[in-house]
Structures are given as structure tokens and as C-alpha cells.
Amino acid sequence: MTAQLIDGNALSRQLRSEVAQRAAALTARGHQPGLAVILVGEDPASAVYVRNKVKACEDSGVRSIFEKYDADLSEAALLARIEALNADPTVHGILVQMPLPKHIDPHKVIEAIATSKDVDGYSVLSAGELMAGLEGFRPCTPYGSMKLIESTGQSIKGKHAVVIGRSNTVGKPMALLLLLQANATVTVTHSGTPDLGYHTRQADIVVAAVGRANTLTADMVKPGAIVIDVGINRKADGKLCGDVDFDGVKEVAGWITPVPGGVGPMTITMLLVNTIEAAERTAAR
Numbered sequence: 001m002t003a004q005l006i007d008g009n010a011l012s013r014q015l016r017s018e019v020a021q022r023a024a025a026l027t028a029r030g031h032q033p034g035l036a037v038i039l040v041g042e043d044p045a046s047a048v049y050v051r052n053k054v055k056a057c058e059d060s061g062v063r064s065i066f067e068k069y070d071a072d073l074s075e076a077a078l079l080a081r082i083e084a085l086n087a088d089p090t091v092h093g094i095l096v097q098m099p100l101p102k103h104i105d106p107h108k109v110i111e112a113i114a115t116s117k118d119v120d121g122y123s124v125l126s127a128g129e130l131m132a133g134l135e136g137f138r139p140c141t142p143y144g145s146m147k148l149i150e151s152t153g154q155s156i157k158g159k160h161a162v163v164i165g166r167s168n169t170v171g172k173p174m175a176l177l178l179l180l181q182a183n184a185t186v187t188v189t190h191s192g193t194p195d196l197g198y199h200t201r202q203a204d205i206v207v208a209a210v211g212r213a214n215t216l217t218a219d220m221v222k223p224g225a226i227v228i229d230v231g232i233n234r235k236a237d238g239k240l241c242g243d244v245d246f247d248g249v250k251e252v253a254g255w256i257t258p259v260p261g262g263v264g265p266m267t268i269t270m271l272l273v274n275t276i277e278a279a280e281r282t283a284a285r
């Protein structure tokens with residue numbers, strides 16, 4: 001059996017065109033959506049991520065407010081800037097690119113962002129809202145992974161999903177979305193889980209978010225399963241790969257995301273979707 005490819009680039013394009021339409025409608029009513037993106041320091045990878053986010057905003061009609069600060073910016077100054085953005089009615093989402101320089105506490109910074117503007121969905125309050133099934137912002141990578149699963153057209157309700165990994169950014173919110181939003185039956189595994197394959201072989205849906213190539217191999221997958229590969233790893237030849245042995249697993253799974261071109265493009269797309277949602281909520285008030 002050869003799995004169907006779940007094309008994250010194609011789904012991203014479709015969702016971004018919907019974002020652009022919603023942004024245009026909001027702008028026409030005098031509420032152009034605005035996303036503030038803050039970069040502190042010179043980390044080259046962060047600079048690329050931020051550039052991509054700002055460009056994605058521009059392409060979709062979302063106003064980006066890009067602020068770059070030197071690495072020696074004080075924590076107090078950053079918190080004061082966030083407070084000002086919280087109070088700015090033209091800013092609907094605030095994103096502070098991680099990692100921050102060592103002298104700045106990332107938790108303090110994330111918690112300083114107003115929950116109504118926490119479009120990355122990483123604050124404790126946002127996590128609590130997700131847990132309680134309230135109308136918070138879903139973290140972008142798990143949210144995008146849910147969209148990819150939904151794009152298969154398969155019913156998820158009651159299905160057995162296995163999430164490999166339990167980070168606060170991916171694994172835990174992914175498990176919550178599958179459980180609370182999609183009514184799946186969820187198993188969460190981690191580095192202490194003995195015999196990972198025992199769990200994954202029973203799964204209708206597997207989401208791998210570990211950061212280690214070949215964590216999921218063909219012998220660990222139930223025929224016809226949906227496989228979502230969140231991992232990003234660099235091979236010896238410099239090319240990217242995920243956590244899933246793509247060539248082997250595609251012969252067993254029913255659907256599979258590639259790396260690159262699967263979850264990756266969806267993450268920025270869902271940031272735009274969250275920003276639009278924030279702006280629509282403000283406009284509706």
C-alpha cells in the first residue's frame with residue numbers, strides 16, 4: 001500500500017487565501033489585523049523565522065509591526081514594550097521570538113502578553129483555556145497538525161491517536177486538541193515509554209514530535225493509519241528529515257505528511273489564522 005501524501009504547502013496556500021479574504025474584509029471595516037513580532041538579539045535562525053512571519057503577514061494583508069532589539073535589551077524594557085503593545089488597539093497579536101537572551105526570563109515575557117493577543121498560545125492562561133475547552137488560542141504547530149489530519153476527510157471521533165512526545169509546545173497541546181476538539185481517544189508517549197511500537201501499532205493516527213530521525217518505522221504503524229510528522233532533523237548530508245522513516249512508513253500508512261512540506265508551512269499559517277481570529281473578536285466587541 002502506498003499512502004496518500006498530505007500536502008502542507010497546498011493546505012497552507014488555501015488557508016492563507018482565506019486569511020487574505022478575512023483580512024481584506026476586516027480592513028474594509030477599519031480593523032486591519034495587526035501582528036507585532038519582536039526579535040531580541042542576533043540568533044540567525046530566529047532572524048529567518050521572523051523574516052518568514054513578517055513576509056507571510058505582508059502577503060496576506062495583515063499589518064506586521066516588526067521590532068528588533070539588541071541582545072542587551074533589559075527584561076524590564078521588553079516587558080514595558082509588551083505592555084504598550086497590549087494597550088495598542090491596532091495590534092491584535094503579539095509574538096516574541098524565542099529563544100531570548102539568557103538574562104531575560106522567557107516565562108515572564110510570555111505571561112506578560114495579554115491572553116487576547118497571545119496568538120502563539122503559549123501562556124499558562126492560554127494553555128488553561130485550551131484545557132478547559134474555552135475560546136483561547138491554540139498553539140500554531142498542533143493547530144496546524146489538526147488541520148492536516150482533518151484534511152484527510154477521515155472521521156477522528158473515537159479513533160485512537162498516539163502522540164509521541166509531551167512538550168508544552170507540541171505534544172501536550174496536540175494531545176488536548178485531539179482529545180477535546182476531535183473527541184479522539186489519546187495515548188501520550190514519552191522517552192520513558194517502553195515499547196513505543198506496542199502503542200503506535202494500535203493507533204489510527206500517529207503524531208510524532210520527538211526530534212529524532214527514524215523514531216517511527218514501518219513495523220510500528222497500523223496499515224491505513226494517518227501519520228503526522230512534526231519532527232525537524234538534519235541529516236548528515238545537510239538535508240531535512242522528520243521523525244518518521246518516510247520511505248518505509250509510506251508503504252504501510254494510509255496518509256502521511258512529508259518533511260519538509262508537511263507540518264512546517266502550517267505553523268506560520270496558523271499564526272496568521274490566530275491573528276485574524278483575534279482581530280475579528282476585537283471588531284465584534
Ligand code: NAP
Nearest residue numbers: 141165166167170190191209210211230231232263264267
Ligand atoms: P522537545 O521539547 O525536545 O520534546 C521532545 C519529546 O520527545 C519529549 O517529550 C521526549 O520525552 C520525547 N521523546 C524523546 N525520545 C523519545 C522516545 N524514544 N520515545 C518517545 N518519546 C520520546 O521537542 P519539541 O519542541 O516538542 O519538538 C519536537 C520536534 O518537533 C523537534 O524536531 C522540533 O524541531 C519539531 N518542531 C517542529 C515544528 C514545526 O513547525 N514543524 C514546530 C515545533 C517543533 P520526555 O518528555 O520524556 O523527555
